[in-house]
Amino acid sequence: MLEKHADAKTTQPRAIPAQCDVVVIGGGPAGSAAATYLAQEGIDVVLLEKEQFPRPQVGESLIPHFWKFADRLGVSDQIKRENFVVKSGGIIAWKEKVYQLSFASFGYGDRPGLHVERDTFDDILLRHAVASGARVYEEVVVRKVIFRDGRRPVIAYADRRRDGFSRGEISCRYVIDASGYTAVLARQFNSRRVVTSDTKYLGLWGYYKDSLYLGGDRQSHPITAVHDTPPVTFISSFEDGWIWHIILRHRASVGLIINTDRIKGMGKADQEAYFRATCAQTPILQKLLEPAVFIEGSMGFRPDYSYYNDKVAGENFISIGDAAGFVDPIFSQGVQAALYNATMAAWAVKSSLARESQRARYFRMAANQISQFYSFARLMALGHFGQAGIDADKVKALMAGFPANELDLALVAAMTTDRSQYLHRIATDAGMAEKVDREFAGDRLLALDELEI
Numbered sequence: 527m528l529e530k531h532a533d534a535k536t537t538q539p540r541a542i543p544a545q546c547d548v549v550v551i552g553g554g555p556a557g558s559a560a561a562t563y564l565a566q567e568g569i570d571v572v573l574l575e576k577e578q579f580p581r582p583q584v585g586e587s588l589i590p591h592f593w594k595f596a597d598r599l600g601v602s603d604q605i606k607r608e609n610f611v612v613k614s615g616g617i618i619a620w621k622e623k624v625y626q627l628s629f630a631s632f633g634y635g636d637r638p639g640l641h642v643e644r645d646t647f648d649d650i651l652l653r654h655a656v657a658s659g660a661r662v663y664e665e666v667v668v669r670k671v672i673f674r675d676g677r678r679p680v681i682a683y684a685d686r687r688r689d690g691f692s693r694g695e696i697s698c699r700y701v702i703d704a705s706g707y708t709a710v711l712a713r714q715f716n717s718r719r720v721v722t723s724d725t726k727y728l729g730l731w732g733y734y735k736d737s738l739y740l741g742g743d744r745q746s747h748p749i750t751a752v753h754d755t756p757p758v759t760f761i762s763s764f765e766d767g768w769i770w771h772i773i774l775r776h777r778a779s780v781g782l783i784i785n786t787d788r789i790k791g792m793g794k795a796d797q798e799a800y801f802r803a804t805c806a807q808t809p810i811l812q813k814l815l816e817p818a819v820f821i822e823g824s825m826g827f828r829p830d831y832s833y834y835n836d837k838v839a840g841e842n843f844i845s846i847g848d849a850a851g852f853v854d855p856i857f858s859q860g861v862q863a864a865l866y867n868a869t870m871a872a873w874a875v876k877s878s879l880a881r882e883s884q885r886a887r888y889f890r891m892a893a894n895q896i897s898q899f900y901s902f903a904r905l906m907a908l909g910h911f912g913q914a915g916i917d918a919d920k921v922k923a924l925m926a927g928f929p930a931n932e933l934d935l936a937l938v939a940a941m942t943t944d945r946s947q948y949l950h951r952i953a954t955d956a957g958m959a960e961k962v963d964r965e966f967a968g969d970r971l972l973a974l975d976e977l978e979i
C-alpha cells in the first residue's frame with residue numbers, strides 16, 4: 527500500500543487557474559525540482575501531474591551527485607530522514623572481468639549513493655514543491671500545448687480528479703515539459719530521435735522478495751542486514767545485454783537491458799518466463815536470488831531505451847529530464863540528469879521573466895547545456911552507437927566544467943565496460959589523456975580475479 531510521505535502537504539487548491547506564469551508538465555524529479563526552484567523565487571508556477579502520487583517508477587540507484595541538487599532544493603534533510611538504503615558503490619562483472627568501484631575513493635564518503643524506492647523518493651520531491659509554494663494538481667493530464675505566434679502558450683488538459691472528468695485550458699508565459707518518457711512536446715513536434723544501431727535495446731524488470739544482496743565487502747547478505755553492511759549496485763553483462771540487481775529496504779529490483787530482437791513476438795507471459803529464466807541462470811545473480819520469491823505482477827517494460835530530442839527548447843518552452851533525452855541506465859545517471867536539467871530550465875525561465883527581450887538566448891543556452899549532458903551520458907553508456915546527434919566540442923566543454931571528482935568518477939566508471947572507447951577518445955582529444963589511462967584509475971578501481979559468494 528502506497529502512502530503519502532509523512533511530511534506531505536497534501537491539500538491541493540481545488541480549481542486550476544486559467545493563467546499563471548509557468549506551467550510544468552509532470553511531477554517526477556525533473557518537474558518537481560524545476561517547480562521548486564521557481565516557487566522559491568516567488569514565481570507563480572502550476573504543475574500538472576497525470577498520476578496521483580506516490581506512483582511507481584523504475585530507476586532506484588542514485589549516484590552521489592544528486593546530493594548537491596537536493597541541497598540546492600533544500601530537500602536533503604527530508605531524504606535523510608527517510609532512511610533509504612545507503613550504497614557504497616558498484617560491482618560490475620563485464621565479459622570475464624570483474625571490477626569494484628567505491629564512491630568513498632572519489633571523496634563521497636559522507637555523501638554516498640542511495641538505493642531508493644522511487645514512489646517514496648519522488649513523492650518527497652513533489653511534496654517539497656508544494657511546500658515551496660508551487661500549485662500542484664495531481665490526476666490532471668496534459669493533452670497538448672497550443673502555440674500561437676507571439677501569444678501565450680495554452681495548455682490543454684483533462685482533469686481526472688476523483689469527483690469527475692473535465693477538460694480545461696491554462697495559459698502561461700513559459701512551459702516546462704517534464705513529462706518523462708511521454709515527452710508531450712517532443713511527440714507533438716515529432717522531434718524525438720531514437721538511437722538506433724544494429725542492436726536496439728529495451729528494458730525489462732521486476733521485483734523479488736527475500737533476495738540476498740552483494741555488500742561492499744563482496745559477500746552476500748540477507749536483506750535484513752541492508753542498513754548494517756552497505757550494498758553495491760550489482761551489474762553483470764550476459765549474452766543478450768546486461769542485468770542489474772539493486773537491493774531496496776523490502777525487496778530487490780532486478781532488470782535486464784536486452785536486444786529487442788531477443789523477445790520479439792513474445793506475449794507478456796513469455797517475456798516474464800524469459801526474464802525469470804535469465805535471472806535464474808546468470809552467475810552471481812542466480813545465487814542472490816536463490817532464496818528469493820518473484821513478486822507476481824511486478825514486471826515492467828520500456829522500449830526505445832535511448833533517445834534524444836532535436837528541439838529541446840524554443841522561446842517559451844523547454845523540455846527536461848526524460849522528456850529531453852534518455853540514456854541506457856547502466857551508470858545510473860537518469861535522476862541526476864533530471865535534476866541538472868531542472869536547474870537549467872529554472873534559470874532560463876527566471877532570467878526570461880526578468881528580461882524578456884533576451885529570452886531566446888536564455889533558452890538556447892539552457893538547451894545547449896541539457897543536450898551536452900545527454901551527449902556525454904550517451905558516449906559514456908553506449909559506446910560507438912552513442913555518437914548519434916552529439917557535438918564532440920560541446921561534450922569537451924561540458925567535461926572541462928565538471929567538478930574534478932565527478933569527472934574522475936565518470937571516466938573511471940566508464941572503464942568497467944567495453945563501451946567507453948569514444949568517450950575516452952574525446953577525453954584524450956580534450957587534453958585529459960592521463961585520465962583515461964588505467965594507471966589513473968589506480969586503486970580506485972579494483973580489478974577482482976573472481977567473485978565468489
Ligand SMILES: Cc1cc2nc3c(=O)[nH]c(=O)nc-3n(C[C@H](O)[C@H](O)[C@H](O)COP(=O)(O)OP(=O)(O)OC[C@H]3O[C@@H](n4cnc5c(N)ncnc54)[C@H](O)[C@@H]3O)c2cc1C
Pocket residue numbers: 551552553554555556557574575576577581583584585586587588589666667668669704705706707708709710729730731781828846847848849855858859860861862864
Ligand atoms: C529500465 C530503467 C532503469 C533505470 N534505472 C535508473 C537508475 O538506476 N538510476 C537513475 O538515476 N535513473 C534510472 N533510470 C532513469 C530514471 O528513472 C529517469 O531518468 C527519471 O525518472 C527521469 O525523471 P523525469 O522527472 O524526467 O521523468 P519521470 O520520473 O518519468 O516523471 C515524469 C512524470 O510526468 C508525468 N506525466 C507524463 N505524461 C504526462 C501528461 N501528459 N500530463 C501530466 N503529467 C504527465 C508522469 O506521470 C510522471 O510522474 C532508469 C530508467 C529505466 C527505464
